[in-house]
Amino acid sequence: MEEGFFTRVYQIVERIPPGKVATYGQVAFLAGSPRAARAVGEAMRRCPYFEVPCHRVLNRRGELSPAPAFGGPGVQQGRLEAEGVAVGPDNRVDLTQFQWDGK
DNA sequence: ATATTGACGGGCA
C-alpha cells in the first residue's frame, strides 16, 4: 500500500518534535531515499496539510526556506522562535543545537 | 512516453 513518496515524507515531518528542526537530507534518509532531498523539498513546498510542520525542515546549512513560499517574510522564523528555536540574523538556525536526532 | 523543474546535498576552490 504505497501512498506515494510524499505521504511518507509528511509522516516523518510530523514526527519532528517542537523546538527541533530537521534537514531535507535527513528527512529523505528517513523516507528511505537518502539522495532524495530534492524530492523532499517538493513535498514541503506542497505541504497539503497544515498538520505538517514544514517550517521545521531546513536545508543543510540551517537556512530557512524562501519567505515568499511561506506566505510572507518572517512567517517561518516566527513559528520556529515560538517553539523555542533560535533563528539567527541571516535566517539561520544552529543545527548543532536544534537538529532533530531522528528518534 | 520524454523533458524540464525544484523549499537539495556533497565535494572542491
Added chain:
DNA sequence: GTGCCCGCCAATA
C-alpha cells in the same frame, strides 16, 4: 567559512 559545479530523486507539463 562561503561559493560554484555536478549529481540525485520525484513530480509536473
